[in-house]
Amino acid sequence: MPEYVAFWGCYIPARMPNIEAASRKVFEVLGVSIEELEGASCCPEPVISKLVARKLWTALAARNIALAEAKGKDIMTLCNGCYETLFEVNHMLKEDAELRNEVNQVLSGIGKKVEGKIEVKHVVEVLGEDIGIEKLKEYVKRPLRSLNVAVHYGCHLFRSAKPDDEDVWKKPRLLEELIRVTEANLVEYGVERLCCGYPARQANVEFSLKNRLHVKLKNMRESNADCIVLACPACYIQFELGQTELRRYVKETFRIPVLHIMELLALSFGISPDEIGIKLHRIPVKNVLEKVKI
């Protein structure tokens, strides 16, 4: 079975152990071997640090890549932000020899080097391509047929090395396919591609909630979504915390549960909600569990 170095990022281990627990259970069921990346730092995050300190952003990401190269295994991320940073830096270092030399000059001070030997994959690629959609269907013990799911792709899931539509949409389509594996119904709500507003909240929380999150939530509710499924912990925070924060700015109240794709898969694989810490959600997932009769 495939083997990867897991890059958990910062949010999942430190704020959302439920996602980590669900992921580890799913990998265990699938027989996917995951190794820890000892000594990993923050990826670092791909918006502020990339803009404010591009040299540091590149060098720290390169160090994480060098750690994985030393293990000879591809990196798997469960966060769109980590994916963006590690994928982009890995791609740049492979393509741009001059940059690679510059970065290796910095890394030489700590005895490390990037050679461009590994790939960086998002978990939706690992599951949808390396394992395969048809194979995954064999593990579904508890189909979530009655569940209406609104998918939120997350902007960084569109990161691609090639500027063609097919490649840009590959991972978002894989996320949809993974939701279909669970036999849940994907509802269309019209603004799937819109950003959740997480990056904008760094500058203006009100704008981020009213002009991004609220727009998405209204459309999701109108489409009768029982829950939101995504593949990014930053978007997860924006949807979970943001629904509470939004009450300060709008008269409507939203309580739509938010699940990471790994939690949805875990539930469909028959894993107990308690084992994956489903009670840790800020917005209770009770209605989801009731609807799928768990």
Place this chain on the structure above:
Amino acid sequence: MISVEEIISKLKEQFGDKFIRYYKKRDKRYFANVEKDAVKSMVKFLIDNFDARFITISCVDNGTDFEMVYHIDVGGGNVLSLRTIVKKEESSIDSIAEFLPAAQWIEREISDLFGVKFEGHPDPRRLLLPFELPEGVHPLRKPMEGVIPKDQRPSVEMLITKGQPLEIAPPLARRREELKLSSQLPTTAVVEDALKEVHEIVKETGFDKEAGYDWEKKRLRYK
């Protein structure tokens, strides 16, 4: 006549590590980065040993620090500018006015406008500001601010200090254990040698200086 390169070479020889680096920006314009505690001696060395003439001092407030630039005519129309950094927390530097009376007014002007104290100035009275203006008001002094946006400062501090913007706090560690997860992951937050590597990279890329990070206090120099 002695060339500027020769003068610079003598400065390096005399002051060693206090002379950090020099560069020529264009014809007749030379700049040197030097340590703050050696500026006074360097200016004196230039005046005493070469046909040099003090022109003026510029002060630039970059938010967390002042950059003081001592412009010296070193002959033949060549200008050598000695650049040094004065931390805003200190806001003081040795006066050169005790041996260079021509520097008295410019030091008083900088003191008025930026609030930089010139230690040992023979006559540190106000020069430009009205006498009735309260103490501590300096019109060109910016607030103590660095390049990191306010909301990002805690994350950046944590990123430099621990290599991670978030920590697994004890209550969360307990929850992780309840879920049969290890209480901590082997990241830079717990692996000391790995954290040292991150610190090396932060220093090598100059981000600590750019962000205004204080390694002793393990936090940004501004709130």
